[in-house]
Amino acid sequence: MMALAMAGAPVEGDVLISDVTVIDPASETVTAGRDILIDEGRIVAIAPHGEGDLEAARVIDAAGHFVIPGLNDMHSHASFAPIHLSSLKLMHANGVTGVREMGSDCKDEGSIGMCLDAMRVSREQIANGELVGPKLLELSSAKIGMRRAPTKDPVELFYEPSSAEEARASVTFMRSRGAEILKISQEWTPEGFTAFMDAANEADVRVGGHIPMWTSTADAARMGVTSIEHARDLPMDCAAVGAEMRDQLKRKLSGEDLPWPDRRSIPGRAVAEHDAALCEEQVRAMAESGTYYVPTHLTREMDYRAVEDEYRNDPRMAYVPAMQQRHWNRDLDRTAQAPPELIEDLEDFYHLGLRTTKIAHDAGVKVLVGTDANDTMVFPGFSVHDEIANLVEAGLTPMQALAAATTVPADYFGRDDMGGVSEGMVADLVLLSASPIDDIANTTSIEAVIQDGRVSDRATLDALLDEVKAFAAGSGTDE
Structure with a gap:
């Protein structure tokens, strides 16, 4: 950071954003007419317009414009090798300056998924x-x-352990690879998951993902799961069907001669049997445990909208290469085969997910914006704005929804130098032509993206979008 200026001398920096309205979710304030000076990637001064004697090599006239912190996608999948570079470009072009990559490793070198070293x-x-x-x-x-049957593959057993001992060894192995959060699937025995979580807690490593099918949201939180992904478990656990289904699964896994639960009945029952008292128990456990919630409402939207031509023909498909579109279309076709009554239940379940997110937020659960980017119909970068809008639809204020993409991620990472707009913060900013406080859709009115003090103006962002569109229309392989 630059040294303090001598008395009477101007404060100099690399970039000056002049006469902008600052929207700061960290302080929940909106302040008009401010000059922001950036130097060496940090915000070094904020002053009333024209009063700070600030100078910079580059001045951005931001009169009539608004600045927010850079946005974060806290559940992203940009680690597919063929679309890695294009995904990153789309994110930057949409004001995303940070991501939590929830699939950043591979079992086999040379696979489509990138490994941690890459x-x-x-x-x-x-x-x-x-x-x-x-x-x-x-x-x-x-x-x-x-996995239910042991494997002799020395690597596979770390990703798919079949015993409590192997589950504990998995934590050690993943830490040795440098994984910063351990992503879990739903397939666990009670004994195996307990051993895994004990080892993860002892190693002080984060755990997040799809909680085991037999574990309630509250129990997963109490066991130390750092973040619970997707608006699926919590809405279900806010109804009697959640405990019933999980108990049946647990008994089935313990060897009782029982059928597997009818999973197709769960969305409709979760809606019909929603119980405020059960929901309060679940979200209280999350809040008390400090568990973060990443609802990725977009994934539940796909469940019921796969039948809609308008949804499937989203113009943003122009940024998706043919090979990825084929994968998405297969998923859409499979999902659209559900009977009409189930599709109706899935739509109601999506809206229940929004309501339970609001319940969780109001109870003190820390809600994060995550998209599942590159999952079916989840467009990297663009979908961050969709998910922020979903949080407003859920009942959060625009400022609260912005915080879920800015200050709450900063809290998750234990960072006091990101997620806000104040002196000393890292200069990750998005310049907008309209206020998202007036209309959350205005998060898309991007004029410039600033990351670590480096400015990408509108022309630069448009060029990135054109590059991705050309890539998608061409070979479909990043160069």
């Missing part, structure tokens, strides 16, 4: 300005879950 190379290149994209703030393991 992701760390990208992280360094982004930090050095050699690669366009958001900061890779946290890199997860590949998905970890139990």
Whole structure:
């Protein structure tokens, strides 16, 4: 950071954003007519317009414009090798300056999924300005879950342990690889998951993902799961069907001669049997345990909208290469085969998910914006704005929804130098032409993205979008 100026001398920096309205979710304030000076990647001064004697090599006239902190996608999948670079470009072009990558490793070198070493190379290149994209703030393991039959493959057993002993060894192995959060699947025995979580807690390593099918949201929180992903478990656990289904699964896994639960009945029953008292118990456990919630409402939206031509023909498909579109269309076709009554239940379940997110937020649960980027119909970068809008639809204020993409991620990472707009903060900012406080859709009115003090103006962002569109229309392989 630059040294303090001598008395009477101007304060100098690299970039000056002049006469802007500052929207700061960290302080929940909106302040008009401010000059922001950036130097060496940090905000070094904020002053009333024209009163701070601030100078910079580059001045951005931001009169009539608004600045917010850079946005974070806290459940992203940009680690597919063929679309890695294009995904990063789309994120940057949409004001995403940080991501938590929830699938940053692979079991086999050379697979379509990138391994941690390759992701760390990208992280360094982004930090050095050699690669366009958001900061890779946290890199997860590949998905970890139990298998019923033992494996003799010495690597597979770490990703799919079949005993409590192997589950504990999995934690050690993933830590040795450098995984910063351990991503879990739903497939666990009670004994195996308890051993895994005990080892993870002892190692002080984060755990997040799909909680075991027999474990309630509250129990997973109490066991130390750092973040619960997707608006699926919590809405179910806010009804009697949740405990009933989980008990049946637990008994089935213990060897009782029972049928598997009818999973198709769960969305309709969760809606019909919603119980405020049960919900209060679940969210209280999350809040008391400090468990973060990443509802990724977009994934539940796909469940019921797969039948809609308008949804499937989203114009943003122009940024998705043919090979990915084929994968998405297969998923859409499969989902659309559900009977009409189930599709209606899934739509109601999506809206129940929004309501339970609001219940959780109001109870003190820390809600994070995450998208599941590159999952079916989840467009990297663009969908961060969709998910922020979903939080407003759920009942959060625009400022609270912005906080879920800015200050709450900063809290998750234990960072006091990101997620806000104040002196000393890292200069990750998005300049908007309209206020998202007036209309949350205005988060898309992006005029410039500033990351670590480096400015991408509208022309630069448009060029990135054009590059991705050309890539998607061409070979479908990043170069």
